[in-house]
Amino acid sequence: MAYRIGELSKLIGISEHTLRYYEKEGLVVPERDKNNIRHYSEDNKLWAEFILHMKGTGMSLDDLKSYTQLWKSGEEGTEGLLEILISHRGKVMNQLENYKKNLELLNTKIDFYQSSIEKNKAANLYEKFVHIKKNRDKL
């Protein structure tokens, strides 16, 4: 029920280096066995995955450090956790809007270039046709 660094690294798709870095930063701190080998619990894994999710929507490691500290502090940190989550949710909602708008912009541009290529191909075909016709007529 515990993962060694190499396993976890493969499971969640980040390097062992990065996992050690996260430990140094206090983000994901596994237990050690008598040989000093890291053992990541299921909770450690879930926490790491949560971090990756939040990072993936633009939360900074600094914010994630604060978040982790608050979480460790137990009940008294709850309001702080909420504050961070709500502020981040605002950013995520803005980004969502931003991405939606830009997707539309991209679609418009893509449509434009695609039809301009189509037109171009049609024009070339016509040119070829005229050329062939001309040469045929010459014969």
Place this chain on the structure above:
Amino acid sequence: MAYRIGELSKLIGISEHTLRYYEKEGLVVPERDKNNIRHYSEDNKLWAEFILHMKGTGMSLDDLKSYTQLWKSGEEGTEGLLEILISHRGKVMNQLENYKKNLELLNTKIDFYQSSIEKNKAANLYEKFVHIKKNRDKL
């Protein structure tokens, strides 16, 4: 119908430094007057805004450089432009999904903490009530 660097900087919300940097990188290249002052045309402005949009959804300046070069090359660049746009659209769609999922996750967490705070408040109120009652009974 043309902007000087300071004006454009304010209009589109990036620093003059950055505009000069973009010029050096070949991204937005304004005309110069006889005194060597930059004059950004309406097209320059639109291009700059387009760049900011694409950057805002994660396109790198390197890709934007290629894009700009292709655009300058005219008709023969069209297929290349399309390729970049379509590839970027893919990334934007993935990000959109990612943000949607994370928004849900955030909402779940926020709900959880909010109700746990509510419960806590209720419990505290109850404690206070018991305390008051106890003291009143003592009298």
Place this chain on the structure above:
DNA sequence: GATTGACTTAGAGTTAACTTTAAGGAGTAA
């Protein structure tokens, strides 16, 4: 005449989040 806003080059500094290196040591599985 003073202020404002523009210009130049060349290079150094910043930030976040890794990523790599060096150089060695130790436990475990086939």
Place this chain on the structure above:
DNA sequence: TTACTCCTTAAAGTTAACTCTAAGTCAATC
């Protein structure tokens, strides 16, 4: 025994995209 995975520290290197500095010049406007 060989290979594999793990461990350590400390520090240097990387990347993108700026951001700033210095030191000076120039033109327009109040």
